[in-house]
Amino acid sequence: MHGQAGRLVDHDHQPVPVEDARKHLFLCHGESAITAADMTDSTDDNDSGAKPSWWRRLSTGLKRTSASIGGAIADLVTKRKLDHGVIEELEEALIRADLGVETAVSIAGKVGEGRYDKQVSADEVKAILAAEVEKILGPVAQPLLIDASRKPFVVLVVGVNGSGKTTTIGKLAARLVAEGRKVVLAAGDTFRAAAIEQIKIWGTRTKSPVIAGTQGSDAAGLAYEALEAARAQNADVLIVDTAGRLQNKTALMGELEKIVRVMRKVDATAPHAVLLVLDATVGQNAISQVEVFSKIAGVTGLVMTKLDGTARGGILVAVAAKFGLPVHFIGVGEGVDDLAPFAAKDFAKAVAGIEG
Numbered sequence: 001m002h003g004q005a006g007r008l009v010d011h012d013h014q015p016v017p018v019e020d021a022r023k024h025l026f027l028c029h030g031e032s033a034i035t036a037a038d039m040t041d042s043t044d045d046n047d048s049g050a051k052p053s054w055w056r057r058l059s060t061g062l063k064r065t066s067a068s069i070g071g072a073i074a075d076l077v078t079k080r081k082l083d084h085g086v087i088e089e090l091e092e093a094l095i096r097a098d099l100g101v102e103t104a105v106s107i108a109g110k111v112g113e114g115r116y117d118k119q120v121s122a123d124e125v126k127a128i129l130a131a132e133v134e135k136i137l138g139p140v141a142q143p144l145l146i147d148a149s150r151k152p153f154v155v156l157v158v159g160v161n162g163s164g165k166t167t168t169i170g171k172l173a174a175r176l177v178a179e180g181r182k183v184v185l186a187a188g189d190t191f192r193a194a195a196i197e198q199i200k201i202w203g204t205r206t207k208s209p210v211i212a213g214t215q216g217s218d219a220a221g222l223a224y225e226a227l228e229a230a231r232a233q234n235a236d237v238l239i240v241d242t243a244g245r246l247q248n249k250t251a252l253m254g255e256l257e258k259i260v261r262v263m264r265k266v267d268a269t270a271p272h273a274v275l276l277v278l279d280a281t282v283g284q285n286a287i288s289q290v291e292v293f294s295k296i297a298g299v300t301g302l303v304m305t306k307l308d309g310t311a312r313g314g315i316l317v318a319v320a321a322k323f324g325l326p327v328h329f330i331g332v333g334e335g336v337d338d339l340a341p342f343a344a345k346d347f348a349k350a351v352a353g354i355e356g
């Protein structure tokens with residue numbers, strides 16, 4: 001922090017303006033929503049030529065994915081008329097971008113409808129791709145609802161190590177604090193000293209109290225203490241980090257179950273949201289992570305990170321098509337403002353490589 005109201009710092013401790021991006025992020029109907037509505041509209045409403053910064057970050061972040069798909073589309077359709085071969089190759093390009101076999105086949109099929117033996121343009125194919133992807137993503141693009149009647153509203157954050165959990169918690173805390181919410185963080189990944197330290201750093205950055213124990217201490221006990229402390233401090237939101245040792249599923253399941261059981265002694269309705277953080281770079285592996293964590297932890301919503309570091313951004317489409325779980329946020333970089341509410345239309349256009 002640099003003593004400026006409404007400013008946060010990024011990983012390099014550079015001040016980051018948060019007011020503009022956050023202005024419209026909550027609705028106030030007893031329930032607040034971190035919503036993508038403004039961001040979705042902004043790409044269409046912007047006639048000045050200056051793209052909103054989120055759109056720039058999103059389309060730049062997804063460049064590797066869109067270049068791989070867009071390049072394949074251009075190669076395919078500019079040289080020859082549409083035939084079975086082109087459709088099959090299009091399917092393959094979409095599968096390579098991790099959209100999943102069923103989705104790839106269905107989208108390629110749509111491209112083929114009524115267009116066989118015709119010369120189609122790459123832009124036409126991209127438009128169909130974007131429209132089809134948006135159809136899949138539209139229903140899952142749901143804001144994270146913060147129920148103000150739950151005090152604190154408890155968010156349990158789960159995911160494998162390295163998926164971006166801690167960073168996501170920090171960015172989420174920054175958003176909530178920027179909106180005037182009082183946030184408490186619980187360093188529930190007690191296995192790694194570095195995870196505890198990271199949460200503490202985010203606590204300092206966002207001026208949020210952190211409840212942390214020593215490395216190796218009982219995560220459930222810590223979650224209990226954190227919930228009591230958050231309640232005593234009249235906090236609006238408690239965000240609980242967890243360990244993500246997927247290699248030992250039984251231990252992980254036992255630990256997450258215990259965290260939930262123990263927190264329910266303080267608040268029988270907790271946790272109010274269970275966010276699974278997925279790293280897009282793992283591609284199809286994300287599917288099995290959703291399966292495992294849904295079984296273990298009762299996931300209520302998803303956050304997908306690192307969409308900027310991969311050509312496999314289509315995995316978000318595959319996950320959406322398979323599970324239909326709400327996708328609340330996506331991450332396209334390490335900076336505090338590189339996590340934003342998920343907007344289906346923007347994402348679909350960015351994946352297809354369509355300029356906003």
Ligand SMILES: Nc1nc2c(ncn2[C@@H]2O[C@H](COP(=O)(O)OP(=O)(O)OP(=O)(O)O)[C@@H](O)[C@H]2O)c(=O)[nH]1
Nearest residue numbers: 161162163164165166167195305306331332333334
């Ligand atoms: N490029 C990019 N990097 C990200 C994104 N989100 C997180 N990271 C980076 O990914 C790395 C792992 O993130 P963490 O937040 O430490 O992940 P974690 O799941 O808490 O991992 P553990 O602490 O190992 O459990 C860090 O270097 C983050 O800066 C993103 O959207 N894009």
